[in-house]
Amino acid sequence: MLQVTNSSVSSSERSSDSRFVPQLDALGLLRIVYRQWPTILTGVAICFVFAILYLFLAQPKYSASFLIYIDPRQAQSLGKQEISMSGPPDPGIIESQVEILKSESVALTAVRLLEERAKAGGGASEDEGPGLVQRIVSALSFGASSPPPTREEIQHAAAEALLLRLKVKRIGLTYVIEASYWARSPEAAAAGAQAIADAYVESEMSAKFQATQKATSWMQERIRELRDQASIADRKLLQYKAQHNIVETGHGLMNEQQLADVNSQLGVARAATAEAKARLERLNALNRGDIVNGSVSDALRSDIITRLRAQYLDYENKQAELITKYGQAHGAVQNLEKQKEQIKRTIEAELDRIGESARSEYEIALARERGTQENLDKLVAQQARTGESQVQLRDLESSAQTYRSIYDTFFQQFEVAVKQQSFPVSDARVVTAPFPPDKPNWPKAIIVLPLGVFAGAFLGFFFALVREFLGNNFRLGDDVINYAGFDCLGILPNLALETNKKRTALGRPGQLGGNNAFVRHSVNAPFSRFTETLRNVKVTIDSNKEQGGAVVVGIVSSVPKEGKTTFSANMALMTAKMGTRTLLIDGDLHNPSLTRTLAPQAQIGSVEVLQGAIPLAGALLRDEESGLEFLPSIVRVRESNIVALLNSGAMVQLLDQARQNYDYIYIDLPPVVPVVDAKAFAHRVDQFVFVIEWGVTTRDVVRDALEGADILRQKVVGGVLNKADPAELKRFEAYKGRYYGSYYVDEN
Ligand SMILES: Nc1ncnc2c1ncn2[C@@H]1O[C@H](COP(=O)(O)OP(=O)(O)O)[C@@H](O)[C@H]1O
Ligand SMILES: [Mg+2]
Numbered sequence: 001m002l003q004v005t006n007s008s009v010s011s012s013e014r015s016s017d018s019r020f021v022p023q024l025d026a027l028g029l030l031r032i033v034y035r036q037w038p039t040i041l042t043g044v045a046i047c048f049v050f051a052i053l054y055l056f057l058a059q060p061k062y063s064a065s066f067l068i069y070i071d072p073r074q075a076q077s078l079g080k081q082e083i084s085m086s087g088p089p090d091p092g093i094i095e096s097q098v099e100i101l102k103s104e105s106v107a108l109t110a111v112r113l114l115e116e117r118a119k120a121g122g123g124a125s126e127d128e129g130p131g132l133v134q135r136i137v138s139a140l141s142f143g144a145s146s147p148p149p150t151r152e153e154i155q156h157a158a159a160e161a162l163l164l165r166l167k168v169k170r171i172g173l174t175y176v177i178e179a180s181y182w183a184r185s186p187e188a189a190a191a192g193a194q195a196i197a198d199a200y201v202e203s204e205m206s207a208k209f210q211a212t213q214k215a216t217s218w219m220q221e222r223i224r225e226l227r228d229q230a231s232i233a234d235r236k237l238l239q240y241k242a243q244h245n246i247v248e249t250g251h252g253l254m255n256e257q258q259l260a261d262v263n264s265q266l267g268v269a270r271a272a273t274a275e276a277k278a279r280l281e282r283l284n285a286l287n288r289g290d291i292v293n294g295s296v297s298d299a300l301r302s303d304i305i306t307r308l309r310a311q312y313l314d315y316e317n318k319q320a321e322l323i324t325k326y327g328q329a330h331g332a333v334q335n336l337e338k339q340k341e342q343i344k345r346t347i348e349a350e351l352d353r354i355g356e357s358a359r360s361e362y363e364i365a366l367a368r369e370r371g372t373q374e375n376l377d378k379l380v381a382q383q384a385r386t387g388e389s390q391v392q393l394r395d396l397e398s399s400a401q402t403y404r405s406i407y408d409t410f411f412q413q414f415e416v417a418v419k420q421q422s423f424p425v426s427d428a429r430v431v432t433a434p435f436p437p438d439k440p441n442w443p444k445a446i447i448v449l450p451l452g453v454f455a456g457a458f459l460g461f462f463f464a465l466v467r468e469f470l471g472n473n474f475r476l477g478d479d480v481i482n483y484a485g486f487d488c489l490g491i492l493p494n495l496a497l498e499t500n501k502k503r504t505a506l507g508r509p510g511q512l513g514g515n516n517a518f519v520r521h522s523v524n525a526p527f528s529r530f531t532e533t534l535r536n537v538k539v540t541i542d543s544n545k546e547q548g549g550a551v552v553v554g555i556v557s558s559v560p561k562e563g564k565t566t567f568s569a570n571m572a573l574m575t576a577k578m579g580t581r582t583l584l585i586d587g588d589l590h591n592p593s594l595t596r597t598l599a600p601q602a603q604i605g606s607v608e609v610l611q612g613a614i615p616l617a618g619a620l621l622r623d624e625e626s627g628l629e630f631l632p633s634i635v636r637v638r639e640s641n642i643v644a645l646l647n648s649g650a651m652v653q654l655l656d657q658a659r660q661n662y663d664y665i666y667i668d669l670p671p672v673v674p675v676v677d678a679k680a681f682a683h684r685v686d687q688f689v690f691v692i693e694w695g696v697t698t699r700d701v702v703r704d705a706l707e708g709a710d711i712l713r714q715k716v717v718g719g720v721l722n723k724a725d726p727a728e729l730k731r732f733e734a735y736k737g738r739y740y741g742s743y744y745v746d747e748n
Pocket of ligand 2 (some may be wrong): 564565588591593594668
């Protein structure tokens, strides 16, 4: 008694403070898989079947794809060609093109192209374009009150639908983009893909065109500005030159040239003056008397004077001749003398004229020299003044030059841009064009089936986990400890599943319950797992029992049909078979099924004994094979107060008497939840064994049964899980080793 209390206290303590913690480590998961593989397999099978159904029933999808190559150098923006040539092209360009290909504007263009082609070709694509979308849109618009969608709305919806079917991706790190488009028919897929490819190239071109157009118009504006600026600079330069008398000649500026010229002129003038002066001086110095002298004429270099002198000399010669012939006084001589005088005078007059002209020549030269000198002085002064303005002039000149060169460069670029505008070149090239696929690309068995299996395994495992952790019943020994609060003494297999025979042939005379193989299983199969488990229960009972004394063991369960009666009979038969004095009492006065099973022929029983009608020995039945004594209960009229009967003094007497004659007294009691008997009788019992139906009885029911039955609970030495599925039980015990089960023999 003392030990019983101790043990039950410790087990109830355990239940209160250590709740069941699910074991989710690798081994725990493996065990769950092993235990629950039928569930998992069922999940896999179901999903696999669904996958196959899907393969057969799903509408096929055809997908057509095309490749687009983006020329990375051309793709750089206008005017940056030089930059792009050096260094690797920006990889972002390709990603941007991917996005552009997926853009709504391209999709809209594609929709327009599809429409045009459908009109031209008599509607090749039946489910593409507005047709399908119109249906969707009209389906989405609630009621007839909403206005019919405009053409634009339809096109936008169609573009959206188109984009949903389009997949675009860059291939690796290349400059190639792959786009694919799916539809319900191969032709529609190819047509859609083609439209998208065309739309993309077209929009690329028009974007390029617009960009160049914008650039050209901007450049035009800029060129006009530059031209204005250049001409303003030119005009300023000219004005400045005019203001400052700057004229350019072939050799430089006018001032410098002039200065040089005037300088040389001055030199010439000076030389001329000097010459004229020398001549004049020589003329002045001439001896008038010697005019006929040769040196004078030589000096004068005058032809007239030379001729006159020759004539004079001729006359003189003639005179000398005549003098010698005719003398001084001759008239001819006198005549010649006169002529000579005449020539002399002529020469003198000529000399005067020459002198006069030399003087005037000299004066003129002098005047010219002076004039030139003045000119030079003026120029020198002017030159000093223009030196400063020269600097400004250079400034103006260089700014005019700069504007002009900027203008020139711009103009060249402008020409290039205009050329590009008239021949827009696309950076994108469709490398492989879409063509109608010959087989659908969805559903694919190679993806769908493994996916089905995988999903099934996942689903199955999920349900397995749910069964393991959310199940509200008892399957493991730990469940008993965790949810009932007492030890699990063993798990009894379902005999109906374990031994293929439910009923044996008629029992031999003197054999209790001979017709029911289940109640005699411990005798019939002493080495079975079932019987071994019972022996384990007996070990626990023994360890809690007073040495040498008798023990009263009550067998209870929460609800009927969990197997109390079967358990009690087997337990008692086994104990008796060991040679110990054992009494089995049918204490279920509400439903004496033990009596019905073991001794259907019995006429008298415990009620009669308690009422004092007969002695105990008179009511006992004996099992010849095991030596078990059985006190049946026969309830003819339903006793109104069974509790009173159980608690009567006669009952105390009966148990005392039994304790003296037997070592083990097993009482099959009614279930705890529906009737109060067991609780009321608890104080007369030493130990309770609690039978729980495996996988059926819920934790709540067991908790209900134990609630408010403190005495009973304290005396429970352990629970037994009954009617476990042997197959599952084997999986549960897998960790005990493969040959664990070989120790049991189910048949006798
Ligand atoms: N271990 C078992 N294997 C197979 N059937 C069993 C087992 N235990 C009990 N049963 C069957 O379950 C039913 C109810 O059992 P029973 O012992 O009468 O339960 P209770 O006495 O708790 O109402 C009976 O038909 C019995 O044969
Ligand atoms: Mg019963």
